Amino acid sequence: MNDEDRFHLPPDLFIDESQIFPLSENLPSSAWHVTQKMKELHSRGVDGSGVKVAVNDTAGQADHPFLPKQLEGKDFTNSRYGLRDTHGHGTHCQGIVISVAPKANLITAKVLGDSGSGSTAGINAGRVWAAKQGADVISESLGDGGGPPVSADLAAYDQAYAAGTSICCAALGNAGYNGGNTIGRPGSYSLHNHGIAAIQSDWRTISGFSSGGPQARFSAPGSGIVSCKPGGGWVLMSGTSMATPWQAGLYALFISWRRSLGFQDMHGPKEWSDFFIDNNLLVDLGKPGWDPRYGNGLVDVTKSFDFLLDKTSI
Numbered sequence: 001m002n003d004e005d006r007f008h009l010p011p012d013l014f015i016d017e018s019q020i021f022p023l024s025e026n027l028p029s030s031a032w033h034v035t036q037k038m039k040e041l042h043s044r045g046v047d048g049s050g051v052k053v054a055v056n057d058t059a060g061q062a063d064h065p066f067l068p069k070q071l072e073g074k075d076f077t078n079s080r081y082g083l084r085d086t087h088g089h090g091t092h093c094q095g096i097v098i099s100v101a102p103k104a105n106l107i108t109a110k111v112l113g114d115s116g117s118g119s120t121a122g123i124n125a126g127r128v129w130a131a132k133q134g135a136d137v138i139s140e141s142l143g144d145g146g147g148p149p150v151s152a153d154l155a156a157y158d159q160a161y162a163a164g165t166s167i168c169c170a171a172l173g174n175a176g177y178n179g180g181n182t183i184g185r186p187g188s189y190s191l192h193n194h195g196i197a198a199i200q201s202d203w204r205t206i207s208g209f210s211s212g213g214p215q216a217r218f219s220a221p222g223s224g225i226v227s228c229k230p231g232g233g234w235v236l237m238s239g240t241s242m243a244t245p246w247q248a249g250l251y252a253l254f255i256s257w258r259r260s261l262g263f264q265d266m267h268g269p270k271e272w273s274d275f276f277i278d279n280n281l282l283v284d285l286g287k288p289g290w291d292p293r294y295g296n297g298l299v300d301v302t303k304s305f306d307f308l309l310d311k312t313s314i
Contacts, residue, residue: 026066027066027099027226027234028226028234030226031099031225031226031227032201032221032224033096033099033100033221033225033242033246034099034100035301037301037302037305038100038301041253041301041305042102044309045257045260046253046256046257046305046308047101047102047103047104047253047256048100048101048102048103048104048249048252048253048255048256049103049104049256050103050105050256050259051101051104051105051136051137051252051255051256052071052104052105052106052107052133052134052135052136052137053097053101053104053105053106053107053135053136053137053138053139053248053249053252054106054107054108054109054130054131054133054135054137054138054139055090055093055094055097055106055107055108055139055141055245055248056108056109056111056123056126056127056130056138056139056140056142057089057090057093057094057108057110057111057112057139057140057141057142058085058086058087058088058089058090058091058110058112058113058114058116059073059075059079059083059084059085059090059091059108059110060073060083060085060090060091060093060094060106060108061084061085061091061228061229061230061231062083064091064095064228064229064230064231064232065232066095066098066099066228067091067094067095067098067106067228068098068105068106070106070107070108071105071106071107071133072107072108072133073107073108073109073110074108074109074110074126074129075110076109076110076111076118076122076123076125076126076129077110077111077112077113077114077118077122078113079110079113079114081114082110083108083110085230086114086230087112087114087115087116088229088230088235089112089116089141089237089241090108090110090112091227091228091229091230092225092227092228092229092235092237092242093139093141093227093241093242093244093245094106094108094228094245095227095228096225096227096242096245096246096249097139097245097246097248097249097252098249099227099249100245100246100249100250100252100253101249101250101252101253101256103256104249104252104256107130107133107134107135109126109127109129109130110126111123111125111126111127111140111142112142118142120150120152120153121152123140123142123156123186124152124153124155124156125156127140127156127157127159127160127168128156128159128160128163130160130165131159131160131161131163131164131165132163134164135160135165136164136165136166136167136251136252136255136265137165137166137167137168137169137248137251137252137255138160138165138167138168138169138248139168139169139244139245139247139248140168140169140170140171140186140193140244141170141171141239141240141241141242141244141245142170142171142186142241143170143171143172143173143184143185143186143187144184144185145184146173146181146182146183146184146185146188147185149185149188149189150185153185153186153189154189154192157186157189157192157193158192161267161268166251166255166265166266166267166268166272167193167194167251167266167267167268167269167272168192168193168194168269169193169194169195169196169244169245169247169248169251170186170187170189170193170194170195170196170244171187171195171196171239171240171241171243171244172184172187172195172196172197172198172210172211172212172213172215172216172240173187173210173211173240174198174209174210174211174239174240174241175209175211176208176209176210176211176212177210177211177212177213177292177293180213181212181213181214181215182211182212182213183195183211183212183213183214183215183216184211187211187215187240188213188215189215190214190215190217190269191269191270192269193217193269194217194218194247194269194272194273195215195216195217195218195295196217196218196219196220196222196240196243196244196246196247196295197210197211197212197216197218197219197220197222197240197243197293197294197295198210198219198220198221198222198223198238198239198240198242198243199219199220199221199222199223199243199285199294199298200223200224201221201223201224203221203283203298204283204285206219206285206286206293206294207222207223207238207240209238209239209240210222210240210243210293211240212292212293213292214292216291216292216293216294216295217269217273217295217296218247218276218282218295218296218297218298218299219243219285219294219295219297219298220243220244220246220247220250220298220299221242221243221246222238222239222240222241222242222243222246223238223242224236224238225237225238225242225246227242247299250299250301251272253305254266254304254308257305257308258308261308273296276296276299276304277296279307280303281299281300281303281304281307282296282297282298282299282300283297283298283299283300284296284297285297285298
């Protein structure tokens with residue numbers, strides 16, 4: 001793969017333009033991916049305060065009333081529109097982060113252009129740049145058709161972690177599963193990020209489009225997700241692209257709350273995975289144990305924050 005090879009939005013992503021919700025500052029009640037328990041946590045101050053989340057995508061529409069002003073932004077695509085999101089994917093992903101972690105701060109590297117594609121060089125540069133801006137979490141809802149690891153990609157992850165990023169998340173892809181490995185890069189870089197699968201609104205069933213394979217790490221809500229639309233209002237989208245910023249927002253909740261309790265940040269995918277697995281904070285989905293479609297399962301929000309709220313348990 002060279003600098004001219006392209007990464008794209010996962011191909012089975014759909015936007016249901018027939019279901020546009022009116023402009024509002026409040027998330028619609030149909031947003032199933034934000035549970036009552038999560039809203040209770042927000043009211044108790046478990047809200048992502050002080051955490052910086054980078055959504056490296058098609059940029060974001062900062063004038064949407066639901067989204068906070070972005071701390072930093074940079075275009076890596078040479079778009080004539082600059083940081084304006086003319087596609088909608090990045091705005092939707094940013095809205096998911098803020099719905100899960102409403103007080104998180106946003107950073108955006110525009111690494112996917114107005115058509116939804118971007119170069120590997122731009123994506124890697126955006127990852128490193130975001131980390132140097134102080135991103136605690138980096139969310140990348142993009143991918144290619146898969147293949148062996150590329151040294152430049154891995155080096156960019158190493159630089160991001162060296163700059164202080166706590167965890168990177170990546171979409172597994174929307175190629176479905178045929179018993180083999182359908183995960184694209186960078187979701188396949190399991191030693192360098194958490195690859196996220198998509199589940200449905202019953203909180204248990206894998207989405208049919210969700211890719212699978214040996215690098216699957218965790219599952220998160222990804223089917224029929226209501227979030228921000230450029231220009232205002234709300235729209236439904238589905239994909240592992242939606243599951244990834246949900247997971248990123250969840251990590252922002254953990255980081256902010258652990259900091260408030262005086263604990264050091266976790267660093268890198270292994271430390272995060274070990275935390276969830278060793279403390280039995282996961283809902284096991286699919287076959288018992290790790291599964292190529294669900295990974296290690298879904299982070300149990302209720303159990304996790306009951307665990308953290310008991311300050312003597314950690």
